[in-house]
Amino acid sequence: MADRPLxxxxxxxxxxxxADPSTGxxxxxxxxxxSYQFRDTDHAANLFALRELGNIYTRLGNPTTDVLEQRIAAxxxxxxxxxVASGQAASAYAVxxxxxxxxxxxxxxxxxxxxxxxxxxxxxxxGIEVRFVDPADPEAxxxxxxxxxxxxxVETLPNPKLIVAPIGEIAALGRPLGIPLIVDxxxxxxxxxxxxxxxxxxxxxxxxxIGGHGTSIGGMIVDGGTFDWEAFPDRQPLLNTPDPSYxxxxxxxxxxxxxxxxxxxxxxxxxxxxxxxxxxxxNAFQILQGLETLPLRMPRHCENAAKVVAFLQSRPxxxxxxxxxxxxxxxxxxxxxxxxxxxxxxxxxxxxxxxGAGRAFINALQLFYHVANIGDARxxxxxxxxxxxxxxxxxxxxxxxxxxxxxxxSIGLEHIDDIIADLGQALDRATG
Ligand code: PLP
Numbered sequence: 314m315a316d317r318p319l320x321x322x323x324x325x326x327x328x329x330x331x332a333d334p335s336t337g338x339x340x341x342x343x344x345x346x347x348s349y350q351f352r353d354t355d356h357a358a359n360l361f362a363l364r365e366l367g368n369i370y371t372r373l374g375n376p377t378t379d380v381l382e383q384r385i386a387a388x389x390x391x392x393x394x395x396x397v398a399s400g401q402a403a404s405a406y407a408v409x410x411x412x413x414x415x416x417x418x419x420x421x422x423x424x425x426x427x428x429x430x431x432x433x434x435x436x437x438x439x440g441i442e443v444r445f446v447d448p449a450d451p452e453a454x455x456x457x458x459x460x461x462x463x464x465x466x467v468e469t470l471p472n473p474k475l476i477v478a479p480i481g482e483i484a485a486l487g488r489p490l491g492i493p494l495i496v497d498x499x500x501x502x503x504x505x506x507x508x509x510x511x512x513x514x515x516x517x518x519x520x521x522x523i524g525g526h527g528t529s530i531g532g533m534i535v536d537g538g539t540f541d542w543e544a545f546p547d548r549q550p551l552l553n554t555p556d557p558s559y560x561x562x563x564x565x566x567x568x569x570x571x572x573x574x575x576x577x578x579x580x581x582x583x584x585x586x587x588x589x590x591x592x593x594x595x596n597a598f599q600i601l602q603g604l605e606t607l608p609l610r611m612p613r614h615c616e617n618a619a620k621v622v623a624f625l626q627s628r629p630x631x632x633x634x635x636x637x638x639x640x641x642x643x644x645x646x647x648x649x650x651x652x653x654x655x656x657x658x659x660x661x662x663x664x665x666x667x668x669g670a671g672r673a674f675i676n677a678l679q680l681f682y683h684v685a686n687i688g689d690a691r692x693x694x695x696x697x698x699x700x701x702x703x704x705x706x707x708x709x710x711x712x713x714x715x716x717x718x719x720x721x722x723s724i725g726l727e728h729i730d731d732i733i734a735d736l737g738q739a740l741d742r743a744t745g
Pocket of ligand 1 (some may be wrong): 427468497518687
């Protein structure tokens with residue numbers, strides 16, 4: 314469109330779409346169809362053989378979803394993206410696209426509870442071992458790796474700890490070994506750019522800030538297009554050996570005419586084809602609607618959260634506030650390096666009264682919703698120990714940073730005075 318790079322505000326409205334070729338519709342229509350009429354048998358055969366790219370069946374791709382994929386890839390600075398039905402599916406596929414039974418990955422411990430369960434139990438049952446290390450220690454990823462290690466995994470801004478992962482340091486250690494870093498950037502879209510720091514793959518729960526309005530579950534995997542899979546044939550066999558499920562295609566070679574997209578091409582043609590967690594076109598539309606205003610919303614989430622931090626710090630019953638802005642030393646340095654566009658909309662705090670006070674506080678809220686979600690336009694709160702992290706053992710809860718009195722807030726876009734008034738009255742009633 315332009316001969317210079319466009320800004321995020323512009324890409325969020327324009328990338329991947331101009332107008333509907335048949336009707337001129339400006340907004341990407343919801344192509345609510347399962348299938349697509351082939352022109353003739355040659356056309357059909359070419360599509361199936363990947364000699365030509367195009368629509369076959371909505372489990373594999375859809376024009377509405379395609380706009381969302383292109384737009385997020387453009388905003389993220391990636392080569393291509395794959396939309397899936399949820400953030401969980403994105404995390405699972407991102408790993409399964411490189412690792413099979415007998416292989417392992419190394420992951421930081423600081424993870425969303427659902428990802429922890431996926432890694433510690435479900436992938437393990439499938440024969441993929443996940444080795445957990447402290448993400449603050451980049452060398453720990455090297456120590457935990459062996460010749461069956463296929464990827465490393467971290468969250469940019471993991472809640473509840475909200476300690477930013479040293480993406481650059483970890484990615485730089487992995488690249489010479491042929492080990493790509495997968496980064497879950499769900500809590501920090503636009504404000505952190507993992508590809509700029511050497512991440513190979515970015516995953517999102519688009520359910521959160523990207524959708525932004527709490528209407529639709531979705532996930533996204535973005536391929537940075539910079540990882541040299543071909544240079545590491547032993548380390549990355551799934552992308553470098555013939556795939557019997559696709560006439561012996563070697564994905565690092567098959568992708569070449571299409572661009573540096575071997576990873577995401579395999580994820581679509583093999584995992585989405587066979588495991589089938591496709592995003593519905595209607596959800597793709599809803600998430601696109603949210604994405605259009607993400608560059609406006611993220612700064613306001615960050616601004617309101619900073620004011621909530623200051624308010625909580627002024628309250629005597631709050632024993633600890635958790636937010637990148639209150640960290641010091643190396644944690645603060647890493648946050649400053651990675652969170653270049655703001656410090657996020659999530660705030661944690663601990664109450665002196667422990668679990669009882671935490672639960673009483675949640676019950677006393679009037680404006681905040683008590684829900685298991687983050688990144689909504691509305692302000693949200695939850696007590697993780699009794700909800701999102703309740704399926705973890707006490708030991709696992711401690712490792713992921715969940716204490717009995719911890720309360721997680723996802724600060725929304727309401728007027729800051731109303732947000733603070735609700736927090737104030739709930740603290741008064743819970744601890745008064
Ligand atoms: N990753 C992070 C950081 C999350 O917070 C979540 C959901 O809370 C997920 C992944 C999973 O996403 P979804 O709920 O869309 O499956």
